[in-house]
Amino acid sequence: MPESIQLGMDDIRPLPGKGKSIKHPPTIVFDPSRCTGCGTCEMVCSARQVNAIAPSFAAVKNLRSEERGNNFTVLCLHCQEPLCIPACPVRAIEKGKDGIVRINPALCTGCGICALACPEAAPMITPDGTVRKCDLCDGDPACVKCCPEGALTFTRGKRLGWIRWIRWPVQVLAFFMLVMVLAGTFCYFKAGSVSLACPAGFLQNLASTKILVLTGLVSASVLLVLTLFLGRIFCGFICPFGFFLDLVGKIVPKFGLPGFLKGRLIKYGILAGAVGTSAGLGCQAFCTVCPIGSLCRSYGPNGILNGFQLGVFPVVAALEMGEKRSWCRYFCPVGAVLALAAKIGVVKIVIGAQQCKKFSCMQCADVCPMGIIDKDALRQGISPEIPMSECIMCMRCIDACRYGGAKIRFRWQKTAPLGGKI
Structure with missing residues (x-):
């Protein structure tokens, strides 16, 4: 009698190797100062997802923070190293050569583990038990085009690190x-x-x-x-x-x-x-x-x-x-x-402008030769404090940030609070 062969998911659909990430991955940048909470983004997204105006089926959520006094949008940031991909037990999530992270509906079981693994909780379980996630409308996001206040911007980041x-x-x-x-x-x-x-x-x-x-x-x-x-x-x-x-x-x-x-x-x-x-x-x-x-x-x-x-x-x-x-x-x-x-100088490096993509990027921390940018803070969405006594002002972080989230400021200028959310 032939021996039985046990195959695991790693044998059937192995995780992709790291490979070389694309230089300018696409993403949507959200500006909370412009958002009015109108919900247009949810409506147009649901229309694409289920051909109906049903915000509960949208892959983007607009929420109100009474504590901070503004609105914020939850959507997929298409991370450089997405945590949802290794978390999915059936390998239903893949990152394409265009940098867009997609869910394969034919493989997804709706378990929701990807939502637990995502720091942004971007994969959303809809009322019918389906997991939906922003796929940037394959490179032409409808929410960006329809936002009446221009609070959403589709970008591939700056193309020239001039510093x-x-x-x-x-x-x-x-x-x-x-x-x-x-x-x-x-x-x-x-x-x-x-x-x-x-x-x-x-x-x-x-x-x-x-x-x-x-x-x-x-x-x-x-x-x-x-x-x-x-x-x-x-x-x-x-x-x-x-x-x-x-x-x-x-x-x-x-x-x-x-x-x-x-x-x-x-x-x-x-x-x-x-x-x-x-x-x-x-x-x-x-x-x-x-x-x-x-x-x-x-x-x-x-x-x-x-x-x-x-x-x-x-x-x-x-x-x-x-x-x-x-x-x-x-x-x-x-x-x-x-x-x-x-320590008593007049300039400082600030990371944590509204455009910062936090855990989805962290290139500023990767390129810093002095190792002073706290990745753990970025993972939590907190603006890391940069000790200027250790910063050599090479400005690699500013050069590497595609979204303008790293900036030079005078010490007395207002910035994102050190303990606050970016």
Whole structure:
């Protein structure tokens, strides 16, 4: 007697692989400030679904929040990684090549598990027991066309991330100038009456000599003033070693760092240790092995011959195999000084504008090299607080957001409440 073969759903209809997501997935953006709660979207949607004006059969719901004093619409956001797809026990939900998530009615059993898995509760169980979900009318949503107040907008997001085309040339130019043309100038540079100095190096020099030189204080303050007005933009756009790490990070795989190395206060301890050691030794202790300074002094025969200083590069570059910008996140004392200035700076990055798609996208969190955008907050629809002391103002989040949900604001400008819903 032949052996029986047991087949599971994974054998019959296996989950699709991750594959490459489309660059500009379609979605509907809802503006609550324009919505009057008229219900037109429900009526036109139900007309398409069941050929009758029956809002209870619509795949979109318009609700009123008395607590917030406005209306909001529940509809499918066609997530980058939809949770409803793996949740469906019969694999009735699929994401097409056009980025639209659809339910196959021939396979759906109406169990409603997809509605439980969806953070937005977008799949809706109608009175006849059918699960209905917005499919964007196959790319021509009727609700958008019929909304009298223009509260719904069909979009594929912006097509050009222009900030990267500014950041990369600026980084290349800064690297060329600081490393190859004005070699060693990050540590100290003087041209006539204009002088610049590394603020961490200045603190070490002050501790070692016990002498406060006014010109040194002014020259070291230039970066601090820049940070007060533009955040840690030096780290994101100008620092030559940051550019080096960005290049390395595109090549090496990521394996994660052990927990004891993942402390954002470590860099302050290194800064304090560098200043204290400088005071004890009477010289700038950390400057000898500073990766930024060593890189700026590496060009030319004298730099190449200085093997002790250059030996720090592979050590720090190896940290990049742990996490993106590991050195900048946890260990850089120069970043620690700038972080203190950024805490009281005048600009901030805000994520949580009305256009933010929260859990359906989260690309801002994926591209952030400092790992400071809280995915858990986005999953809950909460505007994450961005610690500007840790933000390097690379603006990758703004560049990556297709819907304008990430913005630069002055610190005193009103934004989405930190604990409130987006």
